[in-house]
Amino acid sequence: MKLSVLGAGNEVGRSCMLLSTAGKHVVMDAGLKVKDQDMTLTGLPRLGHDIRIDAALIGHAHLDHSGFAPEVFRRSRCPIFMTSPTQGLSDLLIKDAKKIDPELPFGRKDIDSTFSNTIGVPYDMEHSLGDIKFTFRDAGHIPGSAMIELKSDKKRIFYTSDFKSDDTRLLAGAKQPEGQFDALIIESTYSKRYHQSRKEVEQGMIRTVKETLNGGGCVLFPTFAVGRTQELAMVLAAYNIDAPVYIDGMGRTASEIIVNFPRFLKKPGELRAALDNLKEVGRDKSVVTRQPSVIIATSGMLEGGPAISYTLALDNMKKQKEIDSSIIFSGYCVEGTGGWLLKNQQVLRVKPRVEGRKTRMVPINLGVYDCPLSAHSGRHELFSFIEKMNPAKVVCVHGDDTESFAAELRENGFNAVAPKNGDSVMI
């Protein structure tokens, strides 16, 4: 069995693992390189036009795992397998991506024909592609996210895509796979970072929210549409915030899709109650800032979406009425994105709506906080997962420095490699 890393080799983004086995070519994940999980696309996987793909198995809806699927389908007309929530969510995210980046090689029609041909698969049920057998396992990362177990050529391999072992409010954690594996292909996003406990992060977050509201200000959460929006709604509901909580942007549509799949959620009733508690914003966005309130708005890295205009509105409130508001990031901001600029240089980047106009950099005088609710396994979860599985080979992908992670694993006695994009590994 040959594994070729076409994307996510020593990088986060454009995940694409090509398996050549039993006379077939199968890709696990087909993603785009994105600066933000909601926005701004920059790269495609290295899938040559000469290869005909026999099937694609998509781990989850984030664009860095699903965004290239319409191109795979356009070229190869092959079956594409994913869970039902991933079908709905990736359709939403990819259509949005096409609006933002018209240069993508596939069109709206290709997206539609891809999603009318995808095959929805439940967790824990084995499927066959000729002599290849595969099973999707719950990854605990976002609703519908899956890890993939695959058997072929008398080998058994496991691909984590993105996963989280610990429970969150929204999802049960990924279960440890059982048995012997010839290879584990594992994400390495947080191979160097321990996560602070969820409870501590939540308590710090709620303290900031309450202090801001008591001072008469508003709290803005720039938030990813899928997963984080729903989890934040649950956190805010659990602490009984005494102020209106608004939702704006794509998180609303994503929430409507997610609540339709209760079997993929840890406590669907709790999520539904938390979402029912949110107020939608109409055309007049100024209603939100007329009283102390909380706003959950896309995008998570301030690369676009209504979060930009709310940041400006809150800053104006500070200038005109001396009211202090807060901005809380609950997810990672890639260097150079709008969120990163705000955190590190206290400026908001406002891109022009009309072509030809200049991008503005607006100084922002608001409290900016980091309360990370990560949906990835931290260092402790990654090591524990690998040690319990004890696979014959570990292939480290989806990280900024996969080589040092692999080196550390080798020091601990594992046969670990960190292929770059274009490299192949024999299993």
Ligand SMILES: [Zn+2]
């Ligand atoms: Zn992901």
Ligand SMILES: [Zn+2]
């Ligand atoms: Zn990812």
